[in-house]
Amino acid sequence: MRKVDKKTAEAYFRMRTRLIIIFLSIGFVVSFGVAAFAEFFSQFKFLGVEFHYYMGSQGAVIVFILCLFLNAIFSDRIDKKYGIDDTANAAVSDQKHTQE
Secondary structure, three states, rough: OHHHHHHHHHHHHHHHHHHHHHHEEEEHHHHHHHHHOOHHHHHOOEEEEHHHHHHHHHHHHHHHHHHHHHHHHHHHHHHOOOOOOOHHHHHHHHHHHOOO
C-alpha cells in the first residue's frame, strides 16, 4: 500500500469528519428534535397517524437505515477521490482465511 502525503490525509480526514458530523446531526434531529417538538408535530398526520408518533415508531428507524446506506456510498466516493484503496486490506484478510 502506498503512503499518502500529509496534505491529502488531512483533507481526507476533514471530509470524513464532516460526513460524520452531518449524519450525527441528522440522527439527533430525528430522534430528539421530533420528541422535543411533539406537540407541534401532532397537528400533522402521516399515513393516518400523528407525525410525531410515526417518527417515533417507524420513521426514525427508516431514516437511520437510510443514513447507514448513504454513509457507505459517500464514504466509498471519498475513498476513491483521495486514492484510499481498500483492496490491499481485503487481500491480507483473504490470505489469513485461506491459511487456516
